[in-house]
Amino acid sequence: MTLIFRCxxxxxxxxxxxxxxxxxxxxxxxxxxxDLHEAMDQVVASYRRDHPATTINVVYGSSGVLTTQIEQGxxxxxxxxxxxEYPRQLIAHGDAGGQPLPYAVGHMVLWxxxxxxxxxxxxxxVQPRFGRIAIANPEHAxxxxxxxxxxxxxxxxxxxxxxxVYGENIAQTAEFASTGNAQVGIIALSLAxxxxxxxxxAPVPDSAFDPLVQSFVLTKRxxxxxxxxxxxxxxxxxxxxxxxxxxxxxxxxxxx
Amino acid sequence: xxxxxxxxxxxxxxxxxxxxxxxxxxxxIGAPLAWWLARTRSGLKPLIAAVVALPLVLPxxxxxxxxxxxxxxxxxxxxxxxxxxxxxxxxxFGGLVVGSVLYSLPFVVQPLQNAFxxxxxxxxxxxxxxxxxxxxxxxxxxxxxxxxxxxxxAVLGFAHTVGEFGVVLMIGGNIPGQTRVLSMRIYDxxxxxxxxQAHILSICLLAFSFVALLAxxxxxxxxxxxx
Numbered sequence: 001m002t003l004i005f006r007c008x009x010x011x012x013x014x015x016x017x018x019x020x021x022x023x024x025x026x027x028x029x030x031x032x033x034x035d036l037h038e039a040m041d042q043v044v045a046s047y048r049r050d051h052p053a054t055t056i057n058v059v060y061g062s063s064g065v066l067t068t069q070i071e072q073g074x075x076x077x078x079x080x081x082x083x084x085e086y087p088r089q090l091i092a093h094g095d096a097g098g099q100p101l102p103y104a105v106g107h108m109v110l111w112x113x114x115x116x117x118x119x120x121x122x123x124x125x126v127q128p129r130f131g132r133i134a135i136a137n138p139e140h141a142x143x144x145x146x147x148x149x150x151x152x153x154x155x156x157x158x159x160x161x162x163x164x165v166y167g168e169n170i171a172q173t174a175e176f177a178s179t180g181n182a183q184v185g186i187i188a189l190s191l192a193x194x195x196x197x198x199x200x201x202a203p204v205p206d207s208a209f210d211p212l213v214q215s216f217v218l219t220k221r222x223x224x225x226x227x228x229x230x231x232x233x234x235x236x237x238x239x240x241x242x243x244x245x246x247x248x249x250x251x252x253x254x255x256x
Numbered sequence: 257x258x259x260x261x262x263x264x265x266x267x268x269x270x271x272x273x274x275x276x277x278x279x280x281x282x283x284x285i286g287a288p289l290a291w292w293l294a295r296t297r298s299g300l301k302p303l304i305a306a307v308v309a310l311p312l313v314l315p316x317x318x319x320x321x322x323x324x325x326x327x328x329x330x331x332x333x334x335x336x337x338x339x340x341x342x343x344x345x346x347x348x349f350g351g352l353v354v355g356s357v358l359y360s361l362p363f364v365v366q367p368l369q370n371a372f373x374x375x376x377x378x379x380x381x382x383x384x385x386x387x388x389x390x391x392x393x394x395x396x397x398x399x400x401x402x403x404x405x406x407x408x409x410a411v412l413g414f415a416h417t418v419g420e421f422g423v424v425l426m427i428g429g430n431i432p433g434q435t436r437v438l439s440m441r442i443y444d445x446x447x448x449x450x451x452x453q454a455h456i457l458s459i460c461l462l463a464f465s466f467v468a469l470l471a472x473x474x475x476x477x478x479x480x481x482x483x
Contacts, residue, residue, distance in 0.1 A: 065447045114329075132347060137430060140447040165347045165429030176429065180329040181346045 033082035034169035035188035062169035064140025077222030083142035097223025102252030106212035134182035189248035290368035320426025347429035371405020
C-alpha cells in the first residue's frame with residue numbers, strides 16, 4: 001500500500017508543471033487563426049532574429065475553436081483572431097488580459113486547382129461546372145461566416161448549398177480545394193498566396209461581406225508574459241506589417 | 257434552449273445508418289478473412305494480420321489523409337472511379353462507409369478470428385469425415401459455434417463506427433444529411449459554445465455505448481449455452 005502511495009507521489013511530482021511566472025524569455029504560445037498559416041510563422045521568425053533567446057510556439061485553428069480553448073484555460077498567451085468578434089467575446093467573458101487591437105484586414109478569394117477562375121463571380125458558382133464548393137464552417141470560422149454572407153447577398157446561397165462542403169477551419173478548406181476534392185474553395189487570400197497553392201483565383205469583392213477586420217488580444221495568462229507583450233508591440237511595427245502585406249493582408253483601418 | 261434540433265436528429269439517423277451499413281459490410285468481409293486467418297498455415301498470415309490490425313495503432317487522421325489523397329480526383333482509386341463513370345467518394349456517405357470499414361476492420365476481424373481459433377480441429381475434422389465440404393463446415397460448424405464471437409464483433413464494429421471522428425473530419429466535409437455524423441455535430445456545438453446541445457448528444461452517445469457493452473456481456477454467456 002505504502003509502495004503504491006510512494007509511486008503516486010513520484011508520478012505527481014513528475015507531472016507537476018514547473019511553475020514559472022513571467023520568466024523574461026519564457027516560452028510564449030500564440031493562438032493564431034488558420035488564415036495566418038505561414039504568415040504568422042514568418043512574423044515569429046522575423047521577431048526571433050532580433051530576440052534569438054525567446055521560445056515562441058504557434059498553434060493554429062479556427063478562431064471559434066481557439067476562443068473556446070482559451071476560455072477553458074488553454075495555456076495560450078496571445079490570440080490572433082480572423083475577426084474582431086471573438087477577441088471581444090474573450091473580453092466580455094473576462095478571459096482577456098487587455099484591449100483587442102486590429103492588426104490586419106483579410107480578403108477572400110474563389111480558388112481552384114483545376115478551373116480557370118479568371119473573372120469568376122460569386123453568382124457564377126450556380127453553374128454545375130464548379131462542382132463541389134468548400135467553405136469554412138460558419139459556426140466557428142470567421143471566413144466561413146463571411147463566405148455564407150457573401151453567397152446569401154449574391155442570392156445564390158440556396159442554389160449552391162447542396163454542393164457545399166465545410167472545412168473545420170479555413171486552412172482545411174484550402175486543403176479540400178488544393179487536393180482537388182472540392183473544385184472551388186472560398187478561402188483566405190493569405191492562404192492562396194502561399195507558394196504550395198498551385199491554382200488560380202478570383203477575388204471576392206470586399207463589399208460582398210462584412211469586413212474581416214482581424215484583431216489580436218492578450219489572454220489573461222499572457223498579460224503576465226513579457227515576451228507576449230513585446231510581441232504584441234512588434235506586430236504593429238512596419239517589418240511585421242510588411243510580412244502581413246506580403247500575404248495579402250491590408251493594414252487595419254479604424255476601430256475593431 | 258435544450259432539446260434536439262432537427263439537424264441533431266438528422267445527425268442521429270445518419271450515424272445509425274452509417275454504423276448499420278458498416279457493421280453489415282464488415283461481417284460479410286470480416287468473416288471469411290477471419291476464417292482464413294484462423295485456419296491458414298500460409299507464410300502470408302503475419303503480414304495480412306498486421307495490415308488488418310493497423311487501424312488499431314494508426315491515428316485516424318493518417319488513414320483519413322491517405323484516403324483523401326487516394327480517393328480524390330488525383331488519386332489512383334479516384335481516377336479509376338471517374339474512368340468507370342462513378343462519382344468520387346470524398347465528402348459522400350459512400351466515402352464515410354469506405355473509411356469506416358477500414359477503420360473498424362480489426363474490431364470485427366479479431367474477435368471473429370479468436371472465436372474461430374477456439375473451435376479447434378476436432379469438430380471440423382469430424383465434419384470432414386462426414387464428407388462436409390469446407391464451405392459446409394464454415395456455415396454449419398464454425399458460425400454457430402462462434403456465435404458469441406460474431407455478436408462481439410458486430411457490437412464492437414457498430415459502436416466503434418458510431419464513435420469515429422478523425423477519419424470523418426478528414427474526408428467528411430461536414431455536409432448535413434450526408435456526412436455530418438453525431439461526433440462532428442458534438443464538435444461543432446462545443447466549438448460554437450453551445451454546451452447544452454453538446455451535452456444532450458454526448459449523454460446519448462455515452463448511454464448508447466454503455467448499453468451496447470452491457471448487452472454484449474449479458475448476451476454472450478446465453479449464446480454460448482445455446483451453442
